[in-house]
Amino acid sequence: MEPASRVDKIPGPKGIPLIGAGLSLQRDLLGVLLRGLHTYGDIVGYPIGPKGPLRMTFVVVHHPDDIHPVMAQTERTVTKDTWVLRGMADLLGNGLLTSSGDEWKRQRRIVQPLFTPRHVDSYAALMAEEAARVATEPVPADHRIDLHLLMMRYTLRVVGRSLFGDAIEDLVPVLHQLVPELSDAAMRRGMQLVRVPLDRRTPRNRRPRRLREQEYALVDEVLSRSPAPGEPGYDSTRDDLVTRLREARDPQSGQALSEDEIRDQALIFLMAGHETTAGALTFTLHLLGRHPGIQDEVAAEIRAVLGDREAPDAGDLEKLPMTRAALMEGMRLYPSAHMTERLTTTPMTLAGYDVPPNTLVAVSPWTTQRHPGIWPDPERYDPSRFLGEHDRPRYAYFPFGGGPRSCVGEHFAMLEAMILLAALLRRHQVTSLSRELELVPNVTIRPAGAVPVALSPR
Numbered sequence: 299m300e301p302a303s304r305v306d307k308i309p310g311p312k313g314i315p316l317i318g319a320g321l322s323l324q325r326d327l328l329g330v331l332l333r334g335l336h337t338y339g340d341i342v343g344y345p346i347g348p349k350g351p352l353r354m355t356f357v358v359v360h361h362p363d364d365i366h367p368v369m370a371q372t373e374r375t376v377t378k379d380t381w382v383l384r385g386m387a388d389l390l391g392n393g394l395l396t397s398s399g400d401e402w403k404r405q406r407r408i409v410q411p412l413f414t415p416r417h418v419d420s421y422a423a424l425m426a427e428e429a430a431r432v433a434t435e436p437v438p439a440d441h442r443i444d445l446h447l448l449m450m451r452y453t454l455r456v457v458g459r460s461l462f463g464d465a466i467e468d469l470v471p472v473l474h475q476l477v478p479e480l481s482d483a484a485m486r487r488g489m490q491l492v493r494v495p496l497d498r499r500t501p502r503n504r505r506p507r508r509l510r511e512q513e514y515a516l517v518d519e520v521l522s523r524s525p526a527p528g529e530p531g532y533d534s535t536r537d538d539l540v541t542r543l544r545e546a547r548d549p550q551s552g553q554a555l556s557e558d559e560i561r562d563q564a565l566i567f568l569m570a571g572h573e574t575t576a577g578a579l580t581f582t583l584h585l586l587g588r589h590p591g592i593q594d595e596v597a598a599e600i601r602a603v604l605g606d607r608e609a610p611d612a613g614d615l616e617k618l619p620m621t622r623a624a625l626m627e628g629m630r631l632y633p634s635a636h637m638t639e640r641l642t643t644t645p646m647t648l649a650g651y652d653v654p655p656n657t658l659v660a661v662s663p664w665t666t667q668r669h670p671g672i673w674p675d676p677e678r679y680d681p682s683r684f685l686g687e688h689d690r691p692r693y694a695y696f697p698f699g700g701g702p703r704s705c706v707g708e709h710f711a712m713l714e715a716m717i718l719l720a721a722l723l724r725r726h727q728v729t730s731l732s733r734e735l736e737l738v739p740n741v742t743i744r745p746a747g748a749v750p751v752a753l754s755p756r
């Protein structure tokens with residue numbers, strides 16, 4: 299076997315002498331990543347920081363075979379405890395997405411059972427109600443709507459009602475504004491190379507502090523609307539996620555989560571479950587709106603299964619393979635969570651290179667799901683890639699991540715998205731009024747502006 303080469307020998311751009319490639323990654327992350335794959339191949343090294351001993355190599359692996367060891371590992375070899383994530387946790391709290399180590403393990407043991415398909419399917423009825431509301435809403439006289447706005451509203455209402463029950467009507471407009479602002483602020487804080495603790499009243503901390511106070515106050519306000527355990531009137535049989543979090547116990551220690559921990563989890567579900575699913579729906583419908591032939595096939599399948607019903611229930615979804623394939627192909631081209639990073643904690647060999655401990659290694663569904671060696675004609679929207687049998691490596695397609703830190707909300711998101719697609723396409727023909735979408739890669743990929751479509755009756 300060939301001896302492995304050093305990490306700084308990994309092919310990649312040289313970057314600007316004094317600062318490396320950090321700036322170009324910040325300016326055009328999606329373009330730089332994709333050009334990296336096409337120019338340098340399956341592993342790319344980006345020099346970060348000034349030349350000399352302070353310079354680091356930021357490694358991006360694009361091939362499924364090399365993604366596997368990064369994602370499938372436990373915290374013995376890689377960790378999510380990075381500078382970026384800690385900065386984000388300052389704003390978003392210490393829930394499942396932002397924690398690491400033993401703290402994360404304990405949280406995952408408690409939270410995971412709440413997201414089994416059996417539990418999640420019990421939210422199908424409220425998802426169907428919300429989807430029918432979107433589908434039956436009067437369309438403006440010119441038929442034009444902003445798809446992204448509509449989907450953001452749908453997913454916020456679904457995740458909000460699933461978490462807190464029905465008592466959130468008055469908070470929807472506030473959350474609608476606050477959640478994306480908070481996610482932007484968390485990302486900005488994560489990316490700051492130098493930062494002072496958030497409790498310090500510096501000018502730079504002013505906005506994130508205000509947002510954090512607003513969000514905590516808001517979630518505390520919703521939580522206080524129903525009695526907590528031990529208070530008169532507490533109902534342990536309610537099936538909203540917050541009650542289930544309050545009732546959940548760590549299978550190892552028997553311990554419950556504290557009220558502060560429940561607030562942090564609720565906040566993480568709001569953040570992780572809102573823009574991601576809205577993006578998956580927006581991009582899929584935009585693509586279907588540009589491919590009327592495929593859309594007709596999907597709509598015919600939906601009509602055959604639903605008949606006169608406005609929206610499907612959980613049991614209908616397995617009868618909608620074309621709808622599912624349309625969604626999966628939408629998430630192939632536009633994976634909401636476009637990149638994730640791990641810090642190595644032991645030496646690893648990736649694609650023939652020795653990667654030492656403390657190296658930041660990233661994987662990106664955005665690039666791998668367009669890898670020309672795996673996906674023929676990668677830019678073409680073709681849901682048939684997901685019909686029938688196919689023989690692809692595990693990490694050829696990973697919009698929900700993988701391994702121990704995979705998305706806990708995957709079944710929830712798929713159910714929610716399928717129900718909306720079925721309800722909307724049963725009634726409406728969607729026509730995209732824009733060709734290409736400009737994208738902003740924040741915590742998730744987001745369209746830069748409105749996504750105009752025309753809705754006409756089918």
Ligand code: HEM
Pocket residue numbers: 394395396406457566567570571572574575578633634635638639696697698699700702703704705706707708710711
């Ligand atoms: C289409 C929609 C969604 C996509 C594409 C998505 C994607 C992802 C990905 C890729 C990860 C792993 C990140 C990493 O490896 O660093 C993740 C983690 C997570 N997601 Fe999702 N997600 C979606 C919807 C949801 C929903 C609806 C919820 C909850 C209601 C949710 C909750 C979470 C949580 C709590 C984690 C952290 C899991 C852990 O670290 O143990 N997600 N998601």
